[in-house]
Amino acid sequence: MFFGISHLVVPCTNLENATRFWRDVIGFVPARSAEGYVDIDTGSAMLRLLQVHKVESQITVRLQVADVAHAYQTLLAAGSSPRYEPMRTPELEEMACVSDADGHAIVLWRTLTEDEWGFVPELPKQGEWTAEAEELLQRLLAHVPAFFRMLARRKTTRVIEQLAQEAHSPVTRELVIKGYITASAKVTRFRLVEPLRAEGINPDDYRAEFEYE
Structure with a gap:
């Protein structure tokens, strides 16, 4: 029965000025016009600028x-x-x-962006973690660009907890390092070298994880 929203109506007392504002100042494109209205394509929704004598609301x-x-x-x-x-x-x-x-x-x-939040989100962890392990992962994740960090946090935490389950162990610093490496796509793991070194970790000690498929 209902097909969706076709237009959002913006009543205006001066259609020419309103069209100029939305077109020249904001940068949207007029798509259609007729007597008393102009449709503005915003890229996500259509605005209908509708000429009225007085804007009631x-x-x-x-x-x-x-x-x-x-x-x-x-x-x-x-x-x-x-x-x-x-x-x-x-x-x-x-x-x-x-x-x-x-x-x-x-x-x-x-x-x-996450860098602007003013706080560090908690890890989505479910198992038992040592404080050292959690703090290390948070520092390592800080090297991930903010746009991708939430996804990286979820995936890396999941991989690390899987390793802990397989080892029948709480999450330790060593498991964080291994999971941090293997959770990343192999083709991009070279980007992990500097963050690891910044934490005093020798990447050469984890060649197996860097080669993990």
Whole structure:
């Protein structure tokens, strides 16, 4: 019966100015127009700018951006009114908000990278770990680019705990080193050499793990 959302309607009192704002300032592409409206293709949803005599109620549009502060200043320079300056939220996002000429709220946001969180997430561990082992893995994972670190944390922890189960042992420093190496794809293991050396670990002592298929 229902096929999905085709448009989000943005009422505006000056269609020409609103079109210029979304096209020239924000950079989205007009896709279709007719008497009294312009459809704007945002790449993920269609906005219908609808000419009205008076905006009866405002809407909120969330725009994902790479640089919240830069986008915020860009919209202010284009005549938008500030609502709140860039800030970090408990949901681990950075957000700012402006109002356009018709009072609609435009929220600018991005997800914070793990390096910006201000805390180190706990390992998704289930078994018994020594404190030394857990601290070592956290330090080694810090060398993984933030974008990939969550996935690496999950996979590496799982591999290490499998090794511990096979050894009928708590997770030890030695098992962390072996699991850290074997959890990585063989073709990329050369990237682990420097993090290991930074921890005083000789990679040559773990040739078997580096060659593990």
